[in-house]
Amino acid sequence: MNLSLVDPFVLAQDYPESTTGSLRSGHATCVRFNRKGDLLAAGRVDGTVVIFDVETNGVARKLKDHTRQVQSLSWSRDGRYLLTSCQDWKCNIWDLQDGSILRTVRFEAPVYIAELHPWNHLKFVVSLFEDQPLLVDVSEPEAVRLNLPSAPKRTKYDEDEASRNRQNAQDAKQTTTVAIFTASGDHVLSGTNKGWLNIIEVATRTTIYSTKICTGVVIYLRLTSSGRDVVVNAQDRIIRTIQLPNLSAADLDPDTIDIEVEHKFQDVVNRLSWNHVAFSSTGEYVTASTYNNHDIYIWERNHGSLVKILEGPKEEHGVVEWHPHRPLIAACGLETGRIHVWSIVPQQRWSALAPDFAEVEENVEYIEREDEFDIHPQEEIHKRRLDLEDEDIDVLTIEPVKGEMVEEENAFRMPVQLDLNDSESEEEFIAVGRGEMRRKSPMEGRDYMLDSEVMGSTDEFSKKPKARSRKR
Amino acid sequence: MRTLEGHLAGISTIAWSPDSNTIASGSDDKAIRLWHRATGKPYPVPLLGHHNYVYSLAFSPKGNMLVSGSYDEAVFLWDLRARKQMRSLPAHSDPVGGVDFIRDGTLVCSCSTDGLIRVWDTATGQCLRTIVHEDNAPVTTVRFSPNGRYILAFTLDSCIRLWDYVSGTCKKTYQGHVNTKYSIGGAFGVGGTEGFIASGSEDGEILFWDVRSKEVLQRARGHDGVVVWVDTCPGRSGTLVSGGLDGTVRIWVNVEDEDVDKVKTEQENGVAAFDRDDGDVDMHEVKVENGASDDDTPGDEMSIDGRRTPEREAEQPVNGGLNLDEMEE
CATH class of the missing domain: 2.130.10.10 (YVTN repeat-like/Quinoprotein amine dehydrogenase)
Structure with missing residues (x-):
């Protein structure tokens, strides 16, 4: 409800400008905002999942069960459930009401990415390492796993038997590297290691459409919040945005689907690879973190131009995420495991502090009102004021604010845990160098804080060995 | 009935958390304490930081933050989970009489005997609006309306005013009681x-x-x-x-x-x-x-x-x- 008071120029700014701080709890490798945007889930190297409160920048909850690095996170629509996939070959669905595990599913292979069904928190799709992707239904405690195809759908077969056989042999080698649900949840979009994009109908589990969009591996797919567009990160160093056809149309003929790449974003000069991509809240912008480079790129989709290169802490970033309705980007630093945040720093307007003053662009000649210096008796002024208060007002009806998510009745709210700190002194991993970890001693205080306020404990540790070596 | 003991001086204000499991109390010993409702036990570490009497408290609607107004003329925002001060707002030039959170938690208002009502952005800590009545009467209590469109202000000239804080105008004045x-x-x-x-x-x-x-x-x-x-x-x-x-x-x-x-x-x-x-x-x-x-x-x-x-x-x-x-x- 603060929007009516905030400077319109600040509101018009729809992508972040500068770094505004960082969050830390252990070494985070992936992050994801919930749909409301008040919580940020972070998966850590040691398998712990930390839920940050975006309003306070503090830890709201810790979820412990995984034993290896967390691979991906996916929130349910109402924000109550969180699906985590991990390098320990497991996926967990957590209930944030009490932080318990609702379901655990163990797979036969490491999990690349697991993504929840947009409307049903007991269904998800996983893409597995060198295995077929699975559609998992955990409505019952015993998980039902259904195979999804990886092979693209061939529209016309070659006449020649030899080349057909070759093609079949090739298709058999295809594996899915990423699979996500479309907005309705009726279809799955998947990308393969040979650069194919498949649309799979969930009900029949058949591929209804396939297209080869790039030459290398499809690394990541992400939908806009409306579900109409998808961004593809691929090994060939090009980020593509694609407008999806309406797959839920009643008269959908799979043969008429035509997917065309809308924009290709790439760095032609430096030939940069992209670690991770994300859409902005409205889908107008695309952001990406760069491989072997510190910057975060932002392109806009109207003209397909680069609008901003965010500089920040001098480290390479992995997963990058855009806040669901604010110009705020969070990205995981690969070396330190900190979550860096870019946002807008608004200026204090001085007229807000002194109501008698107004900010003007240039000098204005003041014209005195006719009765400005008339002297009236105090009571009369008071009475006149009271008489003016004849407006009809309503203090109860809640007006919907434009652009803000309408809160559903009985929307889920994660309970606030006030005794979190009391259980804070446990073993944590901290990074000593790139790829190197060490266990944190229990004597160090809290392991998360705002960067601007205090030097993090990591810094102290990384400095100590250096100091020692200098002495020698 | 339970008596919660722990403060070293008089208690000026208490507030319920939205889930009713916690009570916060502000005292003349400059501390804010949090109490388990069910057990009546205080949380071990009080919220310390104010330099003078704590006079007014309000929980955010989610229960993750607390706003406090004090005689030290400042308004503090607290992260309740970490029990840490998030922000200190240099709010007024007189003791802060009342504070309140808006229903979606994005705004905080504060008032003071200096006659000002200030509206703050919770996320950035910036003052977004200052409301002052011509008579400049000391304001002792502020309340957002249930829909968050107005602010109700109690002043020591025996008036209660309903302000539209967006336009900065007084919409209604309620009179008939004595408050000086x-x-x-x-x-x-x-x-x-x-x-x-x-x-x-x-x-x-x-x-x-x-x-x-x-x-x-x-x-x-x-x-x-x-x-x-x-x-x-x-x-x-x-x-x-x-x-x-x-x-x-x-x-x-x-x-x-x-x-x-x-x-x-x-x-x-x-x-x-x-x-x-x-x-x-x-x-x-x-x-x-x-x-x-x-x-x-x-x-x-x-x-x-x-x-x-x-x-x-x-x-x-x-x-x-x-x-x-x-x-x-």
Whole structure:
């Protein structure tokens, strides 16, 4: 409800400008905002999942069960459930009401990415390492796993038997590297290691459409919040945005689907690879973190131009995420495991502090009102004021604010845990160098804080060995 | 009934967390303490940081933050999970009388004896609006309206004003009570479908105004002496509670067309507060003396589903030798 008071120029700014701080709890490798945007889930190297409160920048909850690095996170629509996939070959669905595990599913292979069904928190799709992707239904405690195809759908077969056989042999080698649900949840979009994009109908589990969009591996797919567009990160160093056809149309003929790449974003000069991509809240912008480079790129989709290169802490970033309705980007630093945040720093307007003053662009000649210096008796002024208060007002009806998510009745709210700190002194991993970890001693205080306020404990540790070596 | 012990000096304010599991109290010992409702035990570390008496508290609607106003003229925002000060707002040039959170938690308002009401952005800590009345009367209590469109301000010129904080104009002035010396508080309430405003008065009455017409709907007498604080029950029951300088807390229930005070209780320190969920723990101690409305058991009256309505609150009239409710400096 603060929007009516905030400077319109600040509101018009729809992508972040500068770094505004960082969050830390252990070494985070992936992050994801919930749909409301008040919580940020972070998966850590040691398998712990930390839920940050975006309003306070503090830890709201810790979820412990995984034993290896967390691979991906996916929130349910109402924000109550969180699906985590991990390098320990497991996926967990957590209930944030009490932080318990609702379901655990163990797979036969490491999990690349697991993504929840947009409307049903007991269904998800996983893409597995060198295995077929699975559609998992955990409505019952015993998980039902259904195979999804990886092979693209061939529209016309070659006449020649030899080349057909070759093609079949090739298709058999295809594996899915990423699979996500479309907005309705009726279809799955998947990308393969040979650069194919498949649309799979969930009900029949058949591929209804396939297209080869790039030459290398499809690394990541992400939908806009409306579900109409998808961004593809691929090994060939090009980020593509694609407008999806309406797959839920009643008269959908799979043969008429035509997917065309809308924009290709790439760095032609430096030939940069992209670690991770994300859409902005409205889908107008695309952001990406760069491989072997510190910057975060932002392109806009109207003209397909680069609008901003965010500089920040001098480290390479992995997963990058855009806040669901604010110009705020969070990205995981690969070396330190900190979550860096870019946002807008608004200026204090001085007229807000002194109501008698107004900010003007240039000098204005003041014209005195006719009765400005008339002297009236105090009571009369008071009475006149009271008489003016004849407006009809309503203090109860809640007006919907434009652009803000309408809160559903009985929307889920994660309970606030006030005794979190009391259980804070446990073993944590901290990074000593790139790829190197060490266990944190229990004597160090809290392991998360705002960067601007205090030097993090990591810094102290990384400095100590250096100091020692200098002495020698 | 349970007595929460821990503060070293008088307590000026208490507040309920939205889930009713925690009580926050602000004291003259400059500390804010958090208490488990169920056990009555305090959380080990109090919130320290204010340089002077803590005078006003409010929880954010999610319960993750607390705002506090103090005699040190600052407003602090606290991260309750970490029990850490998030932000200190250089708010006023006089003691801060009241603070409140808006229903979606994005704004905080504060007021002071310097006559200003300030509206702050929770996320950035910036002052977004300052409201001041021409007469510059000291403002002792502020409340956002249930829909968050207006701010209700209690001033020491015996007026309660309803401000549209976006335009910065005063929409309504409610008069009829006496308020020149004490930091008197009141609240919005809903009776049936209409909104009302309830406030204490220094002549011992509780007044009810119609929000739209500004007319006094009712005057209720029950306290001997100043009624310092009135708080309404979330929901549409119209139940309210009042605390007075006579050391009593009274609960008032709406009986058909005639509001009659029915309940009387004596609490040692006279703190009045409404629990949000279900008053079973704190309120069942209160004895209902009137059998007229047989189905109106206190349990029913306190069971509340109005999770969205800004409620909460409490104020303490007298404590020890310090009488902080006098805002005269």
